[in-house]
Amino acid sequence: TEKYEKGLEKTRKTFSQRMNELFANFRTVDEDFFDELEEVLIGADVGFESTMEITDALRQEVKLKNAKASNEVQQVIIEKMVEIYEKGNTDKPEINLNAEGLTVILLVGVNGVGKTTTIGKMAHLYKQEGKKVMLAAGDTFRAGAIEQLHVWGERVGAEVVSGKAGGDPAAVVFDAIKEAKQQEADILFVDTAGRLQNKVNLMNELEKMKRIIEREIPGGPHEVLLVLDATTGQNAMNQAKEFKKATDVTGIVLTKLDGTAKGGIVLAIRKELDIPVKFVGLGESMDDLQLFDPNEYIYGLFS
Ligand code: GDP
Numbered sequence: 001t002e003k004y005e006k007g008l009e010k011t012r013k014t015f016s017q018r019m020n021e022l023f024a025n026f027r028t029v030d031e032d033f034f035d036e037l038e039e040v041l042i043g044a045d046v047g048f049e050s051t052m053e054i055t056d057a058l059r060q061e062v063k064l065k066n067a068k069a070s071n072e073v074q075q076v077i078i079e080k081m082v083e084i085y086e087k088g089n090t091d092k093p094e095i096n097l098n099a100e101g102l103t104v105i106l107l108v109g110v111n112g113v114g115k116t117t118t119i120g121k122m123a124h125l126y127k128q129e130g131k132k133v134m135l136a137a138g139d140t141f142r143a144g145a146i147e148q149l150h151v152w153g154e155r156v157g158a159e160v161v162s163g164k165a166g167g168d169p170a171a172v173v174f175d176a177i178k179e180a181k182q183q184e185a186d187i188l189f190v191d192t193a194g195r196l197q198n199k200v201n202l203m204n205e206l207e208k209m210k211r212i213i214e215r216e217i218p219g220g221p222h223e224v225l226l227v228l229d230a231t232t233g234q235n236a237m238n239q240a241k242e243f244k245k246a247t248d249v250t251g252i253v254l255t256k257l258d259g260t261a262k263g264g265i266v267l268a269i270r271k272e273l274d275i276p277v278k279f280v281g282l283g284e285s286m287d288d289l290q291l292f293d294p295n296e297y298i299y300g301l302f303s
Pocket of ligand 1: 109110111112113114115116117118255256257258259280281282283284288
Protein backbone atom coordinates (compact mmCIF):
# COMPACT_ATOMS: atom_id res chain seq x y z
CA THR A 1 0.00 0.00 0.00
CA GLU A 2 0.88 3.67 -0.26
CA LYS A 3 1.57 3.92 3.47
CA TYR A 4 4.15 1.15 3.36
CA GLU A 5 5.82 2.66 0.33
CA LYS A 6 6.12 6.06 1.93
CA GLY A 7 7.09 4.78 5.37
CA LEU A 8 9.75 2.47 4.03
CA GLU A 9 11.22 5.00 1.65
CA LYS A 10 14.53 5.32 3.47
CA THR A 11 15.08 1.60 3.72
CA ARG A 12 14.00 1.11 0.17
CA LYS A 13 16.23 3.81 -1.21
CA THR A 14 19.38 2.50 0.40
CA PHE A 15 18.60 -1.18 0.20
CA SER A 16 17.17 -1.34 -3.29
CA GLN A 17 19.82 1.00 -4.66
CA ARG A 18 22.56 -1.27 -3.36
CA MET A 19 20.69 -4.33 -4.56
CA ASN A 20 20.34 -2.83 -7.99
CA GLU A 21 24.05 -2.08 -8.09
CA LEU A 22 24.74 -5.64 -7.10
CA PHE A 23 22.50 -6.98 -9.82
CA ALA A 24 23.68 -4.62 -12.53
CA ASN A 25 25.68 -5.95 -15.49
CA PHE A 26 24.73 -9.59 -15.04
CA ARG A 27 27.91 -10.34 -13.15
CA THR A 28 28.72 -13.89 -12.19
CA VAL A 29 27.50 -15.04 -8.79
CA ASP A 30 30.92 -15.71 -7.26
CA GLU A 31 32.44 -15.26 -3.81
CA ASP A 32 32.87 -11.52 -4.36
CA PHE A 33 29.20 -11.31 -5.13
CA PHE A 34 28.32 -13.17 -1.94
CA ASP A 35 30.60 -10.90 0.11
CA GLU A 36 28.87 -7.83 -1.22
CA LEU A 37 25.41 -9.32 -0.78
CA GLU A 38 26.20 -10.14 2.86
CA GLU A 39 27.36 -6.59 3.39
CA VAL A 40 24.12 -5.15 2.00
CA LEU A 41 21.96 -7.46 4.12
CA ILE A 42 23.91 -6.91 7.34
CA GLY A 43 23.92 -3.19 6.61
CA ALA A 44 20.11 -3.27 6.55
CA ASP A 45 20.04 -4.92 10.02
CA VAL A 46 18.79 -8.22 8.61
CA GLY A 47 21.02 -9.85 11.25
CA PHE A 48 23.89 -12.29 10.96
CA GLU A 49 21.89 -15.51 11.20
CA SER A 50 19.28 -14.51 8.65
CA THR A 51 21.95 -13.20 6.30
CA MET A 52 23.78 -16.51 6.42
CA GLU A 53 20.57 -18.41 5.83
CA ILE A 54 19.76 -16.30 2.79
CA THR A 55 23.23 -16.58 1.27
CA ASP A 56 23.44 -20.32 2.01
CA ALA A 57 20.15 -20.87 0.23
CA LEU A 58 21.41 -18.85 -2.69
CA ARG A 59 24.67 -20.78 -2.81
CA GLN A 60 22.74 -24.03 -3.13
CA GLU A 61 20.46 -22.65 -5.81
CA VAL A 62 23.19 -21.28 -8.04
CA LYS A 63 25.85 -23.93 -7.53
CA LEU A 64 24.96 -26.09 -10.50
CA LYS A 65 23.98 -23.34 -12.79
CA ASN A 66 27.06 -21.10 -12.78
CA ALA A 67 24.50 -18.35 -12.62
CA LYS A 68 24.63 -14.71 -13.49
CA ALA A 69 23.10 -12.16 -11.15
CA SER A 70 19.66 -12.04 -12.67
CA ASN A 71 16.10 -11.37 -11.66
CA GLU A 72 15.72 -15.04 -10.84
CA VAL A 73 18.60 -14.87 -8.41
CA GLN A 74 17.01 -11.83 -6.80
CA GLN A 75 13.74 -13.75 -6.63
CA VAL A 76 15.47 -16.49 -4.63
CA ILE A 77 16.61 -13.87 -2.12
CA ILE A 78 13.10 -12.45 -1.77
CA GLU A 79 11.54 -15.87 -1.36
CA LYS A 80 14.10 -16.86 1.24
CA MET A 81 13.43 -13.68 3.21
CA VAL A 82 9.69 -14.34 3.21
CA GLU A 83 10.35 -17.94 4.22
CA ILE A 84 12.58 -16.90 7.12
CA TYR A 85 9.92 -14.55 8.29
CA GLU A 86 7.04 -16.93 7.97
CA LYS A 87 8.73 -20.03 9.34
CA GLY A 88 6.91 -21.25 12.40
CA ASN A 89 4.67 -18.25 12.25
CA THR A 90 1.24 -19.76 12.41
CA ASP A 91 -0.19 -16.88 14.38
CA LYS A 92 -2.36 -14.45 12.51
CA PRO A 93 -0.82 -11.03 12.14
CA GLU A 94 -3.91 -9.56 13.76
CA ILE A 95 -4.23 -9.02 17.44
CA ASN A 96 -6.09 -11.41 19.65
CA LEU A 97 -9.46 -9.93 20.58
CA ASN A 98 -11.76 -11.26 23.26
CA ALA A 99 -14.94 -12.45 21.57
CA GLU A 100 -16.83 -12.54 24.87
CA GLY A 101 -16.28 -9.06 26.20
CA LEU A 102 -13.54 -6.67 27.18
CA THR A 103 -10.15 -7.11 25.50
CA VAL A 104 -7.18 -5.96 27.57
CA ILE A 105 -3.90 -5.17 25.84
CA LEU A 106 -0.72 -4.35 27.74
CA LEU A 107 1.97 -2.29 26.07
CA VAL A 108 5.51 -2.57 27.36
CA GLY A 109 8.81 -1.04 26.29
CA VAL A 110 11.45 1.45 27.45
CA ASN A 111 10.94 5.21 27.39
CA GLY A 112 11.18 6.99 24.09
CA VAL A 113 10.45 4.03 21.83
CA GLY A 114 7.00 5.39 20.96
CA LYS A 115 4.80 3.51 23.41
CA THR A 116 2.36 6.33 24.14
CA THR A 117 2.16 7.28 20.48
CA THR A 118 1.46 3.64 19.59
CA ILE A 119 -1.36 3.44 22.15
CA GLY A 120 -2.86 6.57 20.60
CA LYS A 121 -2.54 5.14 17.10
CA MET A 122 -4.02 1.79 18.11
CA ALA A 123 -6.90 3.47 19.89
CA HIS A 124 -7.56 5.48 16.74
CA LEU A 125 -7.36 2.40 14.52
CA TYR A 126 -9.83 0.36 16.56
CA LYS A 127 -12.14 3.31 17.06
CA GLN A 128 -12.32 3.59 13.30
CA GLU A 129 -13.39 -0.04 13.26
CA GLY A 130 -16.28 0.92 15.50
CA LYS A 131 -14.87 -0.32 18.81
CA LYS A 132 -15.26 1.51 22.08
CA VAL A 133 -11.74 2.06 23.34
CA MET A 134 -10.35 3.14 26.71
CA LEU A 135 -6.83 3.84 27.96
CA ALA A 136 -5.24 3.10 31.34
CA ALA A 137 -2.31 5.21 32.52
CA GLY A 138 -0.26 2.40 34.04
CA ASP A 139 3.02 4.28 33.74
CA THR A 140 2.77 6.07 37.06
CA PHE A 141 6.53 6.22 37.38
CA ARG A 142 7.63 8.71 34.75
CA ALA A 143 6.74 12.35 35.17
CA GLY A 144 4.64 13.40 32.20
CA ALA A 145 3.55 9.93 31.10
CA ILE A 146 0.03 10.32 32.52
CA GLU A 147 -0.35 13.77 31.01
CA GLN A 148 0.89 12.55 27.64
CA LEU A 149 -1.63 9.74 27.59
CA HIS A 150 -4.42 12.21 28.32
CA VAL A 151 -3.30 14.30 25.35
CA TRP A 152 -3.57 11.25 23.09
CA GLY A 153 -6.90 10.27 24.67
CA GLU A 154 -8.32 13.67 23.80
CA ARG A 155 -6.86 13.61 20.32
CA VAL A 156 -8.46 10.30 19.37
CA GLY A 157 -11.54 10.56 21.57
CA ALA A 158 -10.86 7.80 24.09
CA GLU A 159 -11.43 8.06 27.83
CA VAL A 160 -8.32 7.74 30.00
CA VAL A 161 -8.35 6.22 33.48
CA SER A 162 -5.43 7.42 35.57
CA GLY A 163 -4.32 7.65 39.18
CA LYS A 164 -1.74 9.64 41.08
CA ALA A 165 1.83 9.96 39.83
CA GLY A 166 3.91 7.52 41.86
CA GLY A 167 0.83 5.42 42.67
CA ASP A 168 0.39 1.67 42.25
CA PRO A 169 -0.06 0.84 38.55
CA ALA A 170 -1.99 -2.32 39.44
CA ALA A 171 -4.57 -0.16 41.22
CA VAL A 172 -4.93 1.96 38.09
CA VAL A 173 -5.46 -1.19 36.03
CA PHE A 174 -8.06 -2.42 38.51
CA ASP A 175 -9.98 0.87 38.35
CA ALA A 176 -9.68 1.01 34.56
CA ILE A 177 -11.09 -2.49 34.11
CA LYS A 178 -13.99 -1.70 36.41
CA GLU A 179 -14.72 1.48 34.50
CA ALA A 180 -14.33 -0.23 31.11
CA LYS A 181 -16.75 -2.98 32.13
CA GLN A 182 -19.26 -0.45 33.40
CA GLN A 183 -19.10 1.48 30.15
CA GLU A 184 -19.12 -1.73 28.10
CA ALA A 185 -15.88 -0.80 26.35
CA ASP A 186 -14.47 -3.24 23.79
CA ILE A 187 -10.74 -2.68 24.24
CA LEU A 188 -8.65 -1.35 27.10
CA PHE A 189 -5.06 -0.38 26.26
CA VAL A 190 -2.76 -0.32 29.28
CA ASP A 191 0.37 1.84 29.31
CA THR A 192 3.18 0.58 31.54
CA ALA A 193 6.49 1.90 32.85
CA GLY A 194 9.44 0.40 31.01
CA ARG A 195 12.07 0.31 33.69
CA LEU A 196 14.62 -2.05 32.25
CA GLN A 197 17.34 -0.67 34.51
CA ASN A 198 15.38 -2.06 37.44
CA LYS A 199 14.45 -5.51 36.23
CA VAL A 200 13.10 -6.89 39.49
CA ASN A 201 10.68 -3.98 39.87
CA LEU A 202 9.70 -4.19 36.25
CA MET A 203 8.94 -7.87 36.55
CA ASN A 204 7.02 -7.51 39.80
CA GLU A 205 5.01 -4.62 38.47
CA LEU A 206 4.07 -6.41 35.24
CA GLU A 207 3.23 -9.62 37.08
CA LYS A 208 1.01 -7.78 39.51
CA MET A 209 -0.83 -6.04 36.69
CA LYS A 210 -1.24 -9.31 34.84
CA ARG A 211 -2.61 -11.04 37.93
CA ILE A 212 -5.25 -8.35 38.35
CA ILE A 213 -6.19 -8.58 34.67
CA GLU A 214 -6.34 -12.39 34.75
CA ARG A 215 -8.57 -12.29 37.79
CA GLU A 216 -10.95 -9.64 36.45
CA ILE A 217 -11.06 -10.79 32.81
CA PRO A 218 -10.67 -14.53 32.15
CA GLY A 219 -8.26 -15.01 29.25
CA GLY A 220 -6.65 -11.61 29.72
CA PRO A 221 -4.34 -9.92 29.02
CA HIS A 222 -5.15 -10.79 25.43
CA GLU A 223 -1.90 -9.35 24.13
CA VAL A 224 1.34 -8.14 25.69
CA LEU A 225 2.87 -5.99 22.98
CA LEU A 226 6.49 -4.94 23.19
CA VAL A 227 7.23 -1.62 21.49
CA LEU A 228 10.67 -1.36 19.87
CA ASP A 229 12.32 1.54 18.05
CA ALA A 230 13.59 0.29 14.67
CA THR A 231 16.20 3.03 14.49
CA THR A 232 18.09 1.57 17.45
CA GLY A 233 19.15 -1.71 15.82
CA GLN A 234 21.02 -3.98 18.19
CA ASN A 235 19.75 -2.01 21.16
CA ALA A 236 16.19 -2.92 20.24
CA MET A 237 17.22 -6.57 19.99
CA ASN A 238 18.75 -6.45 23.46
CA GLN A 239 15.67 -4.78 24.93
CA ALA A 240 13.52 -7.50 23.39
CA LYS A 241 15.64 -10.22 24.97
CA GLU A 242 15.33 -8.58 28.40
CA PHE A 243 11.57 -8.09 28.15
CA LYS A 244 11.16 -11.64 26.95
CA LYS A 245 12.80 -12.76 30.19
CA ALA A 246 10.61 -10.46 32.29
CA THR A 247 7.20 -11.35 30.83
CA ASP A 248 5.35 -13.29 28.12
CA VAL A 249 5.54 -10.98 25.15
CA THR A 250 2.95 -11.98 22.53
CA GLY A 251 3.88 -9.54 19.80
CA ILE A 252 6.05 -6.63 18.75
CA VAL A 253 5.20 -3.17 17.53
CA LEU A 254 8.15 -1.86 15.55
CA THR A 255 8.10 1.93 15.48
CA LYS A 256 9.94 4.59 13.48
CA LEU A 257 10.53 2.42 10.44
CA ASP A 258 10.12 5.63 8.46
CA GLY A 259 13.19 7.01 10.22
CA THR A 260 15.64 4.27 9.31
CA ALA A 261 17.25 2.73 6.27
CA LYS A 262 17.59 -0.50 8.22
CA GLY A 263 14.18 -2.06 7.87
CA GLY A 264 15.78 -5.50 7.66
CA ILE A 265 15.57 -5.65 11.47
CA VAL A 266 12.14 -7.23 11.00
CA LEU A 267 13.90 -10.42 9.87
CA ALA A 268 16.42 -10.36 12.70
CA ILE A 269 13.61 -10.05 15.24
CA ARG A 270 11.75 -12.98 13.75
CA LYS A 271 14.85 -15.16 13.50
CA GLU A 272 16.47 -14.42 16.84
CA LEU A 273 13.47 -13.79 19.09
CA ASP A 274 10.68 -15.73 17.48
CA ILE A 275 8.07 -13.15 18.41
CA PRO A 276 5.75 -11.98 15.64
CA VAL A 277 5.80 -8.35 14.57
CA LYS A 278 2.15 -7.36 14.73
CA PHE A 279 2.26 -3.68 13.87
CA VAL A 280 4.73 -1.25 12.35
CA GLY A 281 4.91 2.50 13.00
CA LEU A 282 5.55 4.50 9.86
CA GLY A 283 5.30 8.09 11.11
CA GLU A 284 4.21 10.37 13.94
CA SER A 285 0.54 10.96 13.16
CA MET A 286 -2.35 8.83 14.38
CA ASP A 287 -2.83 7.22 10.97
CA ASP A 288 0.75 6.00 10.72
CA LEU A 289 0.27 2.51 12.13
CA GLN A 290 -0.10 -0.57 9.94
CA LEU A 291 -0.75 -4.21 10.62
CA PHE A 292 2.45 -5.95 9.62
CA ASP A 293 2.27 -7.95 6.41
CA PRO A 294 5.54 -9.85 5.73
CA ASN A 295 4.88 -10.36 2.04
CA GLU A 296 4.00 -6.79 1.34
CA TYR A 297 6.86 -5.61 3.49
CA ILE A 298 9.61 -7.72 1.95
CA TYR A 299 8.45 -7.26 -1.65
CA GLY A 300 8.28 -3.55 -0.84
CA LEU A 301 11.97 -3.51 0.02
CA PHE A 302 12.87 -4.57 -3.48
CA SER A 303 10.50 -2.39 -5.47
P1 GDP B 1 7.29 6.67 24.83
O1 GDP B 1 8.24 7.36 25.77
O2 GDP B 1 7.73 5.29 24.53
O3 GDP B 1 5.87 6.75 25.25
O4 GDP B 1 7.46 7.43 23.42
P2 GDP B 1 6.53 8.50 22.74
O5 GDP B 1 5.25 7.88 22.32
O6 GDP B 1 6.46 9.72 23.55
O7 GDP B 1 7.36 8.78 21.39
C1 GDP B 1 8.66 9.33 21.39
C2 GDP B 1 8.87 10.10 20.08
O8 GDP B 1 8.86 9.20 18.98
C3 GDP B 1 7.77 11.12 19.80
O9 GDP B 1 8.36 12.28 19.29
C4 GDP B 1 6.91 10.43 18.73
O10 GDP B 1 6.28 11.35 17.88
C5 GDP B 1 7.96 9.64 17.99
N1 GDP B 1 7.40 8.46 17.28
C6 GDP B 1 6.65 7.45 17.79
N2 GDP B 1 6.35 6.53 16.84
C7 GDP B 1 6.92 6.95 15.69
C8 GDP B 1 7.00 6.44 14.33
O11 GDP B 1 6.48 5.36 13.98
N3 GDP B 1 7.70 7.20 13.44
C9 GDP B 1 8.30 8.38 13.78
N4 GDP B 1 8.97 9.04 12.84
N5 GDP B 1 8.26 8.87 15.03
C10 GDP B 1 7.58 8.19 15.98
